[in-house]
Amino acid sequence: MENTLQKPRSIKLSSKTKEWLVFVICLLSIFLFLYTAYAKLSDHKQFAYGLKQLPIIGRIASVVSWLIPITEVIIAVLMIIPRTVKFGLFAFTTLMALFSGYIISLMLLGLKLPCYCGGVIESMNWTQHVWFNLMFITLGITAIFINKTNK
Amino acid sequence: MKNFQKVAVALIIGVMAVGFSAFTKANKTENALVDMYWFNSNPAGTILSESSVPNIAEPLATNRTGCPSLSGSQFCGRGYTSEQTELNGSGDRILKGSTAVGSGTGVKRTP
Numbered sequence: 001m002e003n004t005l006q007k008p009r010s011i012k013l014s015s016k017t018k019e020w021l022v023f024v025i026c027l028l029s030i031f032l033f034l035y036t037a038y039a040k041l042s043d044h045k046q047f048a049y050g051l052k053q054l055p056i057i058g059r060i061a062s063v064v065s066w067l068i069p070i071t072e073v074i075i076a077v078l079m080i081i082p083r084t085v086k087f088g089l090f091a092f093t094t095l096m097a098l099f100s101g102y103i104i105s106l107m108l109l110g111l112k113l114p115c116y117c118g119g120v121i122e123s124m125n126w127t128q129h130v131w132f133n134l135m136f137i138t139l140g141i142t143a144i145f146i147n148k149t150n151k
Numbered sequence: 152m153k154n155f156q157k158v159a160v161a162l163i164i165g166v167m168a169v170g171f172s173a174f175t176k177a178n179k180t181e182n183a184l185v186d187m188y189w190f191n192s193n194p195a196g197t198i199l200s201e202s203s204v205p206n207i208a209e210p211l212a213t214n215r216t217g218c219p220s221l222s223g224s225q226f227c228g229r230g231y232t233s234e235q236t237e238l239n240g241s242g243d244r245i246l247k248g249s250t251a252v253g254s255g256t257g258v259k260r261t262p
Contacts, residue, residue: 019152020152023152023157023160027160030164030165030168031164031165033168034165034172035168035169035171035172036172038168038169038172038173039172039175076165079161080161080162080165082157
Protein backbone atom coordinates (compact mmCIF):
# COMPACT_ATOMS: atom_id res chain seq x y z
CA MET A 1 0.00 0.00 0.00
CA GLU A 2 1.25 3.37 -0.95
CA ASN A 3 1.99 5.63 1.91
CA THR A 4 -0.28 8.65 1.53
CA LEU A 5 1.19 10.54 4.42
CA GLN A 6 3.59 13.14 3.25
CA LYS A 7 6.48 14.24 5.32
CA PRO A 8 6.56 17.99 5.98
CA ARG A 9 8.99 19.74 3.73
CA SER A 10 12.02 21.10 5.46
CA ILE A 11 14.45 23.56 4.05
CA LYS A 12 17.78 21.84 3.75
CA LEU A 13 20.74 24.06 3.32
CA SER A 14 24.12 22.90 2.28
CA SER A 15 26.99 23.11 4.73
CA LYS A 16 28.55 25.90 2.69
CA THR A 17 25.32 27.94 2.63
CA LYS A 18 25.00 27.58 6.41
CA GLU A 19 28.58 28.73 6.85
CA TRP A 20 27.88 31.77 4.68
CA LEU A 21 24.70 32.58 6.60
CA VAL A 22 26.57 32.53 9.92
CA PHE A 23 29.33 34.67 8.42
CA VAL A 24 26.89 37.29 7.08
CA ILE A 25 25.06 37.44 10.43
CA CYS A 26 28.42 37.89 12.15
CA LEU A 27 29.30 40.75 9.80
CA LEU A 28 25.98 42.49 10.49
CA SER A 29 26.50 42.06 14.24
CA ILE A 30 30.09 43.32 14.07
CA PHE A 31 28.94 46.36 12.11
CA LEU A 32 26.17 47.12 14.60
CA PHE A 33 28.34 46.83 17.70
CA LEU A 34 31.34 48.73 16.33
CA TYR A 35 29.09 51.43 14.88
CA THR A 36 27.28 52.02 18.19
CA ALA A 37 30.40 51.55 20.33
CA TYR A 38 32.27 54.23 18.39
CA ALA A 39 29.30 56.60 18.65
CA LYS A 40 29.15 56.05 22.43
CA LEU A 41 32.87 56.47 22.97
CA SER A 42 33.29 59.48 20.71
CA ASP A 43 30.39 61.26 22.42
CA HIS A 44 30.95 59.72 25.82
CA LYS A 45 29.97 62.78 27.84
CA GLN A 46 26.50 62.88 26.33
CA PHE A 47 26.09 59.10 26.53
CA ALA A 48 26.97 59.13 30.25
CA TYR A 49 24.62 62.04 30.84
CA GLY A 50 21.82 60.16 29.05
CA LEU A 51 22.38 57.06 31.18
CA LYS A 52 22.17 59.16 34.34
CA GLN A 53 18.57 59.98 33.44
CA LEU A 54 17.59 56.30 33.28
CA PRO A 55 16.16 54.41 36.25
CA ILE A 56 18.32 51.73 37.95
CA ILE A 57 21.31 52.35 35.65
CA GLY A 58 21.41 56.06 36.58
CA ARG A 59 23.19 55.39 39.87
CA ILE A 60 26.07 53.56 38.22
CA ALA A 61 25.99 55.52 34.96
CA SER A 62 29.67 56.46 35.00
CA VAL A 63 30.72 52.78 35.15
CA VAL A 64 28.05 51.54 32.72
CA SER A 65 28.86 54.29 30.21
CA TRP A 66 32.34 52.75 29.78
CA LEU A 67 31.32 49.14 30.31
CA ILE A 68 28.74 49.02 27.49
CA PRO A 69 30.89 50.29 24.57
CA ILE A 70 33.97 48.35 25.73
CA THR A 71 31.90 45.15 25.97
CA GLU A 72 30.52 45.82 22.49
CA VAL A 73 34.04 46.18 21.08
CA ILE A 74 35.21 42.98 22.82
CA ILE A 75 32.21 41.02 21.50
CA ALA A 76 32.80 42.39 17.98
CA VAL A 77 36.43 41.22 18.17
CA LEU A 78 35.28 37.80 19.38
CA MET A 79 33.03 37.54 16.30
CA ILE A 80 35.94 38.48 14.02
CA ILE A 81 38.26 35.73 15.32
CA PRO A 82 37.12 32.40 13.77
CA ARG A 83 37.90 30.36 16.91
CA THR A 84 35.72 32.56 19.12
CA VAL A 85 32.83 33.23 16.71
CA LYS A 86 30.51 30.86 18.58
CA PHE A 87 31.16 32.50 21.92
CA GLY A 88 30.93 35.96 20.33
CA LEU A 89 27.53 35.19 18.82
CA PHE A 90 26.28 33.91 22.16
CA ALA A 91 27.55 37.04 23.95
CA PHE A 92 26.05 39.28 21.23
CA THR A 93 22.62 37.66 21.51
CA THR A 94 22.71 37.77 25.32
CA LEU A 95 23.67 41.46 25.41
CA MET A 96 20.99 42.36 22.84
CA ALA A 97 18.44 40.43 24.90
CA LEU A 98 19.54 42.36 28.03
CA PHE A 99 19.16 45.70 26.21
CA SER A 100 15.73 44.68 24.92
CA GLY A 101 14.59 43.44 28.32
CA TYR A 102 15.57 46.78 29.84
CA ILE A 103 13.81 48.79 27.11
CA ILE A 104 10.65 46.66 27.38
CA SER A 105 10.61 47.08 31.17
CA LEU A 106 10.89 50.87 30.73
CA MET A 107 8.04 50.78 28.23
CA LEU A 108 5.88 48.71 30.58
CA LEU A 109 6.59 51.20 33.37
CA GLY A 110 5.35 53.91 31.01
CA LEU A 111 8.54 55.93 31.16
CA LYS A 112 9.24 58.15 28.20
CA LEU A 113 12.94 58.75 28.14
CA PRO A 114 15.33 59.82 25.44
CA CYS A 115 17.49 57.16 23.84
CA TYR A 116 21.26 57.61 23.99
CA CYS A 117 22.09 54.55 21.93
CA GLY A 118 24.57 56.04 19.53
CA GLY A 119 24.41 56.96 15.87
CA VAL A 120 21.28 56.72 13.74
CA ILE A 121 19.72 54.27 16.21
CA GLU A 122 19.16 57.27 18.46
CA SER A 123 16.53 58.55 16.04
CA MET A 124 14.31 55.50 16.63
CA ASN A 125 11.45 55.55 19.08
CA TRP A 126 11.22 52.88 21.76
CA THR A 127 8.91 50.55 19.78
CA GLN A 128 11.12 50.71 16.69
CA HIS A 129 14.13 50.12 18.92
CA VAL A 130 12.60 46.96 20.41
CA TRP A 131 11.74 45.57 16.96
CA PHE A 132 15.24 46.41 15.74
CA ASN A 133 16.76 44.57 18.71
CA LEU A 134 14.41 41.61 18.30
CA MET A 135 15.46 41.29 14.67
CA PHE A 136 19.12 41.07 15.71
CA ILE A 137 18.32 38.65 18.54
CA THR A 138 16.54 36.41 16.00
CA LEU A 139 19.57 36.62 13.70
CA GLY A 140 21.88 35.77 16.60
CA ILE A 141 19.81 32.76 17.66
CA THR A 142 19.63 31.60 14.03
CA ALA A 143 23.41 31.82 13.70
CA ILE A 144 23.96 29.94 16.98
CA PHE A 145 21.49 27.24 15.89
CA ILE A 146 23.08 26.89 12.43
CA ASN A 147 26.54 26.76 13.99
CA LYS A 148 25.41 24.00 16.30
CA THR A 149 23.84 21.85 13.56
CA ASN A 150 26.52 22.51 10.95
CA LYS A 151 29.07 20.04 12.31
CA MET B 152 36.11 30.83 2.28
CA LYS B 153 39.32 30.52 4.23
CA ASN B 154 39.68 31.79 7.76
CA PHE B 155 42.10 34.59 6.95
CA GLN B 156 39.75 35.83 4.22
CA LYS B 157 36.89 35.87 6.71
CA VAL B 158 38.97 37.84 9.19
CA ALA B 159 39.97 40.29 6.46
CA VAL B 160 36.35 40.86 5.37
CA ALA B 161 35.24 41.21 9.02
CA LEU B 162 37.98 43.77 9.66
CA ILE B 163 36.93 45.77 6.59
CA ILE B 164 33.33 45.73 7.86
CA GLY B 165 34.59 46.87 11.28
CA VAL B 166 36.52 49.78 9.78
CA MET B 167 33.47 50.69 7.67
CA ALA B 168 31.30 50.68 10.81
CA VAL B 169 33.65 53.07 12.61
CA GLY B 170 33.92 55.27 9.51
CA PHE B 171 30.16 55.37 9.02
CA SER B 172 29.67 56.15 12.70
CA ALA B 173 32.16 59.02 12.52
CA PHE B 174 30.47 60.29 9.36
CA THR B 175 26.98 60.34 10.92
CA LYS B 176 28.38 62.01 14.06
CA ALA B 177 29.96 64.75 11.98
CA ASN B 178 26.62 65.39 10.32
CA LYS B 179 24.76 65.51 13.59
CA THR B 180 24.43 69.03 14.92
CA GLU B 181 21.56 68.45 17.32
CA ASN B 182 21.75 67.24 20.90
CA ALA B 183 24.98 69.06 21.60
CA LEU B 184 25.65 69.49 25.30
CA VAL B 185 25.10 72.99 26.56
CA ASP B 186 25.15 74.49 30.02
CA MET B 187 21.61 75.03 31.16
CA TYR B 188 20.10 77.27 33.79
CA TRP B 189 17.04 75.70 35.30
CA PHE B 190 13.98 77.64 36.29
CA ASN B 191 10.90 76.38 38.05
CA SER B 192 7.77 76.76 36.00
CA ASN B 193 4.16 75.70 36.08
CA PRO B 194 2.70 73.54 33.26
CA ALA B 195 1.63 76.65 31.37
CA GLY B 196 5.29 77.57 31.08
CA THR B 197 5.14 80.56 33.40
CA ILE B 198 8.37 81.01 35.35
CA LEU B 199 7.67 81.11 39.05
CA SER B 200 9.39 83.14 41.69
CA GLU B 201 11.53 81.14 44.07
CA SER B 202 9.26 81.87 47.02
CA SER B 203 6.14 80.54 45.25
CA VAL B 204 7.64 77.18 44.35
CA PRO B 205 6.77 74.33 46.75
CA ASN B 206 9.62 73.10 48.89
CA ILE B 207 10.62 70.11 46.84
CA ALA B 208 14.10 68.67 46.56
CA GLU B 209 13.94 68.27 42.79
CA PRO B 210 11.47 69.42 40.17
CA LEU B 211 8.96 66.78 39.11
CA ALA B 212 10.24 66.84 35.58
CA THR B 213 13.09 68.42 33.75
CA ASN B 214 12.30 69.27 30.22
CA ARG B 215 13.97 71.90 28.14
CA THR B 216 10.82 72.78 26.26
CA GLY B 217 8.40 72.64 29.17
CA CYS B 218 6.29 70.03 30.87
CA PRO B 219 3.14 69.68 28.79
CA SER B 220 2.04 66.43 30.44
CA LEU B 221 1.97 67.83 33.98
CA SER B 222 -1.29 68.53 35.72
CA GLY B 223 -2.16 72.02 36.87
CA SER B 224 -0.92 71.50 40.41
CA GLN B 225 2.54 70.25 39.45
CA PHE B 226 5.74 72.12 38.78
CA CYS B 227 8.67 71.42 36.59
CA GLY B 228 12.12 72.65 35.81
CA ARG B 229 12.72 74.28 32.44
CA GLY B 230 16.20 74.63 31.10
CA TYR B 231 17.50 77.72 29.32
CA THR B 232 20.85 78.43 27.77
CA SER B 233 23.09 81.25 28.94
CA GLU B 234 22.07 83.25 25.85
CA GLN B 235 18.46 83.11 27.00
CA THR B 236 19.30 84.37 30.47
CA GLU B 237 21.07 87.30 32.05
CA LEU B 238 22.19 88.55 35.44
CA ASN B 239 20.05 91.18 37.10
CA GLY B 240 21.29 94.01 39.31
CA SER B 241 21.40 91.71 42.35
CA GLY B 242 23.55 89.19 40.55
CA ASP B 243 20.71 86.65 40.19
CA ARG B 244 20.24 84.73 36.96
CA ILE B 245 16.96 85.69 35.32
CA LEU B 246 15.34 85.01 32.00
CA LYS B 247 15.84 87.74 29.45
CA GLY B 248 12.71 89.82 29.40
CA SER B 249 11.51 87.99 32.47
CA THR B 250 8.86 90.59 33.19
CA ALA B 251 7.01 89.17 30.20
CA VAL B 252 7.12 85.55 31.31
CA GLY B 253 7.14 85.72 35.06
CA SER B 254 7.91 87.79 38.04
CA GLY B 255 10.46 85.73 39.87
CA THR B 256 14.15 85.22 39.98
CA GLY B 257 15.27 81.99 38.37
CA VAL B 258 16.64 79.14 40.40
CA LYS B 259 19.74 77.70 38.85
CA ARG B 260 19.77 73.92 38.82
CA THR B 261 22.43 71.70 37.45
CA PRO B 262 21.02 69.24 34.92
